[in-house]
Amino acid sequence: MRLAGKNVLITGAGSGIGRSTAVLFAKEGAAVLVNDISESQGQAAVEEIVSLGGKARFIQADVTDAASVEAMVRQALEQEGSIDVLFNNAGISGVGALHEVEPEQWDRVMSINIKGVYLTSKYVVPHMMERRHGSIINMSSCIAEIGLARRASYAATKGAVLALTKSMQVDYAAYGIRVNALLPGTIFTPFVEQYLKNSYDDPEAAIASLKTRQLSGELGMPEDVAQAALFLASDESKFMMGSPLYIDGGVVFGKNA
Ligand code: NAD
Numbered sequence: 590m591r592l593a594g595k596n597v598l599i600t601g602a603g604s605g606i607g608r609s610t611a612v613l614f615a616k617e618g619a620a621v622l623v624n625d626i627s628e629s630q631g632q633a634a635v636e637e638i639v640s641l642g643g644k645a646r647f648i649q650a651d652v653t654d655a656a657s658v659e660a661m662v663r664q665a666l667e668q669e670g671s672i673d674v675l676f677n678n679a680g681i682s683g684v685g686a687l688h689e690v691e692p693e694q695w696d697r698v699m700s701i702n703i704k705g706v707y708l709t710s711k712y713v714v715p716h717m718m719e720r721r722h723g724s725i726i727n728m729s730s731c732i733a734e735i736g737l738a739r740r741a742s743y744a745a746t747k748g749a750v751l752a753l754t755k756s757m758q759v760d761y762a763a764y765g766i767r768v769n770a771l772l773p774g775t776i777f778t779p780f781v782e783q784y785l786k787n788s789y790d791d792p793e794a795a796i797a798s799l800k801t802r803q804l805s806g807e808l809g810m811p812e813d814v815a816q817a818a819l820f821l822a823s824d825e826s827k828f829m830m831g832s833p834l835y836i837d838g839g840v841v842f843g844k845n846a
Contacts, residue, residue, distance in 0.1 A: 591823045593618035596669040598662075600652050600709055603630025605778030608637075609811035610676060610818045615643025615675075617819060619674070622665050626651045626679075652679045652705030654756075662712035664765025674822045675713045676726045677706040682784045683742035696744050702746035706753060714761065721765040726821045727754045729770040731837040739788075751833060756830030767830050769821045774837030775799050776809040803838030804845065 597691030600612040602738060611621045615638040623638075625631035629649040637736040638645035646668065650661035671728050683690065683698035706727055717723030720725055732740055754770040761768060775781060782792075789795040799807055817836045820826050835841055 590618035591819060591825065592674075593823070595619045595672050595673040595677065596622065596665075597822065598622040598624060598648075598665055598672050598709075598713065599676040599678055599704065600624045600650075601626075602676075603627050605780055606633045606773070606811045606814045606818075607614075607676070607678040610678070610727040610787065610815040611645065611808055612638055612641065612643070613815040613819055614674075614764075614822065615645055616641065616825075619822075620644040620669060621646075622672075623647050623650070624650055624661060649701065652677075653700040655708055659709045659712050662709070662716070666716060668756060671720065672713055672716060673722065673725050674724045674726070675709065675717075675820070676728075676818060677709055678726075678728045679705050680701070680728055680746075680780075680782055682740075683746070684739055684784060684788050685726070685741065686739050687741040689739070698742040698746055702743070703749045703753070706750055710757065713758075714766070717766050718761065718764040723766040724822055724826075725757065725766065725768040726818055727751075727770045729754070729772050729833065731772045731774050731835060731841045733833075734841045744840050748751070749816060753832045754833075762830060767821075767827070769826070769829050769831065770774060770833045771814060771817055772833050772835045772841070773814045774809055774835075774840040776805050776811055776836075778811055778812055782810070801842050804843040805838035807838065809836060809838055813814065 597619045602623040603608040631712040635645045680702045690841040732744045733747040733751040758768040785792040
């Protein structure tokens with residue numbers, strides 16, 4: 590029960606890493622506010638948590654829309670009274686070298702992956718400042734640290750999330766708020782399945798090649814990232830501030846042959 594008594598808001602918690610984290614946090618005693626743009630996915634996550642004996646509630650919002658996010662945070666505070674942990678997780682992939690990316694696609698990736706972090710934090714932070722307490726976890730990616738082919742828009746957003754994390758930490762440290770970033774490697778989620786389907790003629794061969802990129806020889810699983818998020822959400826990480834936490838099977842710091 591490492592999160593007993595804590596209220597947690599997770600964006601994009603209807604699928605993949607967000608959902609897995611929501612399930613784990615609830616098992617650890619948190620009351621989880623499951624946000625997603627998709628009502629069916631968000632409700633399914635809540636049903637899973639409740640069926641396991643946990644506490645969760647769905648709040649629909651589009652993290653790119655200021656009014657929608659403001660309403661979500663207001664509703665969360667009315668219903669739960671406080672938000673102790675915010676996990677800015679919602680995100681989409683962006684495939685293509687810079688010259689291949691159309692302006693609308695660029696704007697969409699920027700909007701969800703970085704503006705979404707800004708907006709959700711903007712409405713949650715004043716509440717945390719008032720309580721002089723909170724942990725914010727921002728979803729970056731190991732792509733913030735390494736070049737990967739044909740991911741220009743995605744890499745730009747995840748680098749921005751990492752820089753924003755450090756900047757937020759400096760501004761809010763005096764208010765008892767910690768802000769850290771997760772940098773996963775390739776994690777097998779619907780996001781990656783979709784990306785493989787859209788980008789390769791032979792997704793199975795692509796998975797095999799992706800596996801060789803991590804020193805583990807395997808792709809990560811959503812639960813691997815959820816465990817790292819649990820550490821950052823809990824008071825056990827009280828001395829971690831403005832830090833990147835890598836969950837990448839050795840991609841950033843190791844090299845195969
Ligand atoms: P996923 O596609 O399985 O889940 C993302 C969820 O976000 C979906 O439920 C989707 O409906 C929701 N979402 C999308 N747009 C939204 C919006 N505007 N408002 C609210 N919710 C919205 O993806 P995932 O693999 O679990 O990825 C989660 C996060 O982890 C993303 O930020 C992604 O960039 C990051 N990440 C993933 C990997 C990976 O390999 N899977 C690696 C590094 C970082």
